[in-house]
Amino acid sequence: MAVTNATTRVPVNDLSRAALALRAELSAAFDRFLASGRYVLGPEHATFESELADYLGVAHCVALASGTDALELALMAVGCGPGDTILNAANCGGYTTAAALSAGLRVRFADVDTDTLCLSRETVEAALIPEVRAVVITHLYGLLAEVEEICDLCWERGIVVVEDCAQAAGAQRDGRRAGAFGDAAAFSFYPTKNLAALGDGGAVATDGDETAERVRRLRQYGWERKYEVTLPGGRNSRLDELQAAVLRIRLGHLDEWNERRRSIVRRYADALPPGAGRLVWHDGEDYVGHLAVVVLEDRERVRAKLEAAEIGTDVHYPIADHRQSAWAGEYIDLSLPVTEHAVERVLTVPCFPELTEDEVERVCEVLRGL
Ligand SMILES: *Cc1c(COP(=O)(O)O)cnc(C)c1O
Numbered sequence: 001m002a003v004t005n006a007t008t009r010v011p012v013n014d015l016s017r018a019a020l021a022l023r024a025e026l027s028a029a030f031d032r033f034l035a036s037g038r039y040v041l042g043p044e045h046a047t048f049e050s051e052l053a054d055y056l057g058v059a060h061c062v063a064l065a066s067g068t069d070a071l072e073l074a075l076m077a078v079g080c081g082p083g084d085t086i087l088n089a090a091n092c093g094g095y096t097t098a099a100a101l102s103a104g105l106r107v108r109f110a111d112v113d114t115d116t117l118c119l120s121r122e123t124v125e126a127a128l129i130p131e132v133r134a135v136v137i138t139h140l141y142g143l144l145a146e147v148e149e150i151c152d153l154c155w156e157r158g159i160v161v162v163e164d165c166a167q168a169a170g171a172q173r174d175g176r177r178a179g180a181f182g183d184a185a186a187f188s189f190y191p192t193k194n195l196a197a198l199g200d201g202g203a204v205a206t207d208g209d210e211t212a213e214r215v216r217r218l219r220q221y222g223w224e225r226k227y228e229v230t231l232p233g234g235r236n237s238r239l240d241e242l243q244a245a246v247l248r249i250r251l252g253h254l255d256e257w258n259e260r261r262r263s264i265v266r267r268y269a270d271a272l273p274p275g276a277g278r279l280v281w282h283d284g285e286d287y288v289g290h291l292a293v294v295v296l297e298d299r300e301r302v303r304a305k306l307e308a309a310e311i312g313t314d315v316h317y318p319i320a321d322h323r324q325s326a327w328a329g330e331y332i333d334l335s336l337p338v339t340e341h342a343v344e345r346v347l348t349v350p351c352f353p354e355l356t357e358d359e360v361e362r363v364c365e366v367l368r369g370l
Pocket residue numbers: 066067068069092093095096138164166167188189190200201202
């Protein structure tokens with residue numbers, strides 16, 4: 001049998017590297033957790049909520065079981081109810097759409113900006129109808145969207161704004177972090193996110209006392225206090241105490257990891273010859289390099305080149321929400337030209353803080369040759 005020349009693969013992501021880099025701290029936290037006798041809604045959980053709120057500069061963080069739950073409960077808590085319409089982008093993986101439909105809401109799609117691939121004031125304005133009760137802005141790939149302008153537009157019209165910060169933990173503009181702009185914000189701590197648990201997790205951030213209180217009730221059966229249900233729509237969506245302990249440790253490293261992600265994408269941007277493609281990023285603190293995404297006219301050719309060099313790739317995301325077979329029926333006549341154009345051209349290349357310099361260089365080499 002032929003022995004292939006052993007070039008190790010550059011993975012799109014390798015979660016064990018981040019886990020093992022903090023092995024001693026994580027193991028100590030696990031031992032404390034084990035002995036504590038508090039496995040749900042204990043002291044680590046409460047402290048994590050307040051540390052995250054301080055980090056984001058918001059009054060409240062309410063920890064939950066996932067980012068999708070955070071989107072759903074945030075929408076319910078800001079006042080969206082069955083039959084209300086929300087507006088969101090169709091190129092962000094379908095999480096908001098799934099969450100909204102699960103809450104009995106109707107979903108309308110706006111197109112995205114050509115450069116940022118996020119909603120902009122212009123694309124939101126073009127898609128608004130009087131029925132829209134809330135706009136969900138996803139800070140896609142770690143890039144803080146034009147959120148101030150969208151908030152101005154929406155608030156003038158009495159529309160609430162929810163930020164989806166699952167990919168943008170730590171991004172900031174003028175000293176304000178992603179999650180501190182809208183009426184409420186959803187975070188995910190899924191293991192691949194910039195701020196990641198070793199399992200599922202999420203949170204809602206908000207300055208609204210009542211919004212936070214409603215999310216707190218909704219995450220625990222609608223209880224106002226034990227066994228007393230005062231809010232309909234409740235369920236169990238709690239963040240485990242162990243995941244809260246992991247997240248407290250990792251929150252302390254978030255800014256440094258985000259800087260490393262940015263520096264990797266900066267290297268890719270320098271390597272990419274003019275005209276070969278375009279990275280969706282910004283060289284500033286309003287971008288945290290969640291995913292390194294290149295827009296390419298000839299994606300399949302480039303993908304094959306990277307794969308031939310043993311470099312992992314992925315596509316975020318290959319199917320727009322309004323073309324997902326589960327949902328498409330309602331949107332047959334809807335056309336979103338920028339979204340549909342991007343879906344065919346986006347390619348994700350490896351970007352996570354523990355990539356080695358050699359690995360980054362191997363990706364750069366292929367990019368330089370495009
Ligand atoms: C990951 C992600 C979510 C969903 O988070 P889960 O914790 O997996 O439910 C929502 N929105 C965006 C943009 C995401 O990337």
